Amino acid sequence: MKLHQSQNQGNNLFTGYGDGHVLINRERHDGNLIVSPDRVAPWAAEDFAGLTAEHFAAALDFEPELVLFGSGASLRFPHPKLTADLARARIGVEAMDTAAACRTYNILLAEGRRVVALLLV
Template sequence: MRLHEIHYDDSKPIDGYGPGFFRIGGQVFDGAICAFSTGVVSWDGYGDMATILSKKDDIDVLFVGTGAEIAHIPADFRDPLEEAGIGVEVMASPAACRTYNVLLSEGRRVAVALMPV
């Protein structure tokens, strides 16, 4: 089996998560967050589209982590993002973290909005 080292350039992958927190680049963030290739910010949940839309020119796909289990997201959250040209993929937060890390390592223009587990 051949292993390949992953390089993230200046971006920081999600190192871990647990009840109510995420660890990114060795720093712990409590509560819901948005992670972009340029950094991490606190996120106020589905009512907070402004945080994501402010980076719309840098995002092709947004992964939405809905917590420990996959759940539907409100249409009034999804629709404005898609109208802005951002693809939205919904999954449980653990899967969203893993998927974000893989695409980030490929240099893709991705972001992730995460509800804590």
């Protein structure tokens, strides 16, 4: 699916997504990612079953106010013990499928929020 163009110049925006990939500023990415307004990095998580607290704690380096967890093609919720470090830091975590996380990230970014997406692509 292609997403609409935005005027958020200089920020990482999701411009599309499909089976097994996302487009950020029209550049294709095929692996699991951590995405913030100014950085795109590989996310060490391999799949939902292998998620650890350390995978979620990686978002702390990006200093977000909110973390969006894209769980893949279907919505799956991580166990609360996996996101405990974020909760202790008073950072909200929202789980949704990866396509919804891409759309929601763009909306929150347009609102000026410090959002980070952790995506299982």
